[in-house]
Amino acid sequence: MTDLPEFYFRIRDNGAAMFRVSTENRQKRIEMHEIAVINIRNGNIRPHGNHVLSRNEQDAIDTWVAERRVTLAARDIDDIHRSVEHLNKTAHWAQSRASDADLEAVTDRLLMAMHDLRSVLVRKKADRIGRASKD
Structure with a gap:
């Protein structure tokens, strides 16, 4: 079996839910325990229930947020380039078809x-x- 990541981020609008991944049980099943909710727009991090985030968890969140912002910025600029292409295609459509x-x-x-x-x-x-x- 491949090594599983320590944390899993379930993408959602404006951020993600963060889970700790574990197979420390008798059946060796993968379990995911929610530990935080992250809002990427306002930077708000809410630990789940009474959970207190460790330094390792906070570092993982900071890394994920930085990487996610890069991904979203790249998607934004790609969308703009696609919009230019769509405008060109729209002009051709309007003129020819x-x-x-x-x-x-x-x-x-x-x-x-x-x-x-x-x-x-x-x-x-x-x-x-x-x-x-x-x-």
């Missing part, structure tokens, strides 16, 4: 979303240029 009814169904929503995005991007770019000129 969309019917009048198709365009009527999506044009206003697309235009509003693109206007909103453009406004944010232009404002953010102006802020970056403004900061760079002060340096």
Whole structure:
């Protein structure tokens, strides 16, 4: 049997539930005992029940949070790159395959979303240029 990790993190919205993994029982079954709930957005860590987190458990949480934030940041930027691709595909679809009814169904929503995005991007770019000129 392969070595099991000491801890298991069950991913959930905004964080994870942390479990201690154990096979220390007569049947050698895998048991998972919840020891904490982690909220990655606000950094809140709530030990389960009356459990007091050990230094080792806290270190494992800190490592997991750091790795999870890197994963989520990579996914965010990947989603943005995919959005650019979708916009390109949408332009091609609108120009080459969309019917009048198709365009009527999506044009206003697309235009509003693109206007909103453009406004944010232009404002953010102006802020970056403004900061760079002060340096």
